[in-house]
Amino acid sequence: MKSAILYLRVSSAEQIKGYGPDRQKNLGREYAVRMGWAIECEIADEGRSAFHGANRMEGAALHDFELEARNGLHRGKVLIVENIDRLSRQGAKAAAQLIWALNEHGVDVATYHDGYIYKAGNNGDMMELFSVIIKAQLAHEESATKSRRTRASWDKRHADIANGSKETMAGRAPAWLTIRDGEYRAASGRAEILNEIYDLYINGIGIYKIVQTLNARREPPWPIRKKDGAGGWYMAYVHRLLTNRAVLGEYITLEGQCLAADYFPQVITAEKFARAQAVRGKKAKTGGRYFNRASNLLSGIVFCQECQGTACYEHKGSNSFTTYKGKDGRLRHYRRKTYERLRCDNFRRKHGCDNASLLDYRVVERTILDELLPRLVNRPAVDGALLSLREGVAERVRLKDADQKRLDNIIDAIGDGGVKALIERAATLEAALDEHTKNIDDLRAQLAIEEAKPSTFDDTALIEGLRNELDSPDEEVRSVTRGRVNMTLRRLLHRIEITPCDTFIVWPDKDTWWRFDENGVLLDGEQIWHASSKPLNAA
Template structure:
């Protein structure tokens, strides 16, 4: 029995609340019943535009066309539409091409609004329906084009108001805000969640861990649903809307033509995160990617994660679990050596023995001697002042050149364009310096990190709670990342902590009960973590001591 397919489409989801769906469905059912045809009414593109052919490249119409092409839909089948504009609102030449392709494939297209049937057999005898179809398609495209232009102009005006007045474009806004009386207002309980996500990211918790913590506490999501997901956390961390910034766009994700429309609008939203905190969170996220963060056990990851490397091949040190102590233990081992890939460093280091030595070494740093961060900030501030002065000078010279251009000076045009390049480059450098100042200002100084490491280390020794220990170890690992650059594991000379170079970085010249040896090579502080290493071996490695 011949089959008829009803294709129903409308452009916006809001039309589903009106009469469009019922009307199109009822008309198709009545026509199929009148002509004694089996009706398939599964072809529906609800809320899909036909102006740029989106319904042809995605959704139900695409599936229908593919089934026609590969023969799954038989020749002589019917395609019922309310009007030709349901199939396409593209330009006439494109819309007509789609219609002719269907007809040539043996499909009979029926338009219910005017009772026309477009079939190969009929059109070979009577071509006049083609004139009607071209007129209908031209009208449909013109309507959509005019509407698109009007909507585009209206949106452009809204965007201009947004830039000049900060006026909300629509009631839609970031999940932690809402619009009241034409103004963005914070939602305190959600703002607190966003700030928590940023702080926990800075503290060293990855997206999976942040999600686990939020869900275990039953913290409600912004859009309902069953719990938080890592994608939601990533969107929060990456969103510059937390800084108050809004980036207008043109196009849509569906049409794959979405792109920024002009520069971002600063202070459009109420800022809820400081720029320094935002940059620290981005740095923490990037750092975890580089250090191959992954799933952790209930006790949390070891403190050397991402820091330990082989002193021979510079490869990462991996974990070897040999069971529970005293016979077993968790060891660091050279990844290259484990894989027999060319490194002879077959020595193993017990993590539970190295960790307390590292913490003791950090605790012995002379906190009163650290002033490197202050010096860095002074240099950066001086750099920004110099850049601002330079930009002001460039702009003044450019204004003079523009006046010469107006008087017909041809060389002034080239010089003005060159100055524009210098201004653009200087502004980029200024933005980078200002971001670094904000990040440095938000970063705790070295003395604060050392003090925090000592406090958390003490708390770890006092608490038996597994969940609390997991959290403390995560925070401690992130603090150590801001102090220690790497842990070098040498087959002969042992494990050495190499501290991040800083101005006026000093270490107390004394030994502890762990028998540390303090080393400096090329001005970089090092502390040997292995015990009882003979001084003659150390001297052979790094040379005479400055202490």
């Protein structure tokens, strides 16, 4: 009985949902039974286009099969496919070369759609050659026609959306929206979950922990990788939710053009989105294991004074034991001493820094929480009116940006068909606009971050309210609380520096500093501080 491999391919998510693989699988199995072949295995490429050759690129099942065939692993077998266009839609030459290459390595290719077998060895004839060329070219022309029609259809949709049409559907709705009566609307409960994700992230809870939280409470996943939805939430998807400007209502093309600022219903405020991006910028500077990040309240704000590199946090000896045999021959087990330390990471890695200072992390943490936080309250609490103004400013800035981008696109389109002088003038203006836009964007990003920050009073009150949970015996409570406090401390403190003299300097801002010894005793400092602050007394 001849051994066979069944190949399945669908090019889009819609085909996958339409059970295209199941149809191909059932028909392929029936064909193998009729031919008296035993199916050795089934290989599949889901969501890979044959028109662009994605199913033959590295990582695809067909790519791996070709390599195996080239190494003689499938000699004497038959590859079963629905028809030639499942293998390739890149034209007659590409399809013919693929089939003939498989034949040369001893593999027959059978298409059950028309019952034709392209045999290995010298069993082929001239009609087989014509058959491959004609079928492959027809498949390529069909795909090319579909591609042109699809591109024209999307160009028309994009033009309508840019002109303010709300009736034009952009296709599949974002996961937190649904389409009812020809309109996009927030799906039941999903806007609340999306806001919860943003709130958790802004409060210092990392993406990994957010995913764990959603999966632990069995929140039905939006990204369904399997038909039964068993895939759960995963980090890459939550990251996309935190960076997708469609939550603001904007329609962004794959090329990055903003066609409309209010196309979708807005489910996340501009102020909240800006704060999330500010948190992303801060988190990008840190790394390490999640356990260390959750334990270290000072992650991302401690640096070496000598090389300006980041400080590493070491937590050693936790839950570890040492064993030795006594004179009486009995084994004794002792818990090792647990210690947490801060030191220059470049020195630790012997990477061009001589700062060998090693500080007790708990001393630095206690100094920050007990000595400095009470003196950082130098601004009044933020009231609801100010928060509303912040949100309004951020929203209008966003709308202005979106309109400017739309205007730029229109100018570009006019310039492409204008006279030479107009084109040159447009090019000069575009260069100037690009420079202005870059400068404005940089300033606006800084403004959005500052405007989105809670007041110092709010931040210190938050930390005081969480003090009892920082060392909670419940690991879940402890890690979440420490993540929130870490993000708050990043707003309150400019930086902490480890000096070569076993001391550390705390900079609440760029103009104020205090130096402490390794035991947390104040040595000296420079105060340019709010009048209501109580001065620190040197030891």
